[in-house]
Amino acid sequence: MMDFQRRIDDLEKRSQESALIAQLATDPDVRLHNTNLAKELSRLARELRKQLPLLRALSGFHALMG
DSSP: OHHHHHHHHHHHHHHHHHHHHHHHOOSHHHHHHHHHHHHHHHHHHHHHHHHHHHHHHHHHHHHHHO
């Protein structure tokens, strides 16, 4: 389960880094690319976070069936 949490944390960190790069970028294309990337990574992290209870339940089920 920690692996799922670690991956979500990593997505959130990458999203923040992309947002910072977008803020610092002087090239409009780079700014736009990193803004879009930050939004997408943030969306993915939110979606995974919503799925954590299900992932925990499935992980427990697989451990029982193991």
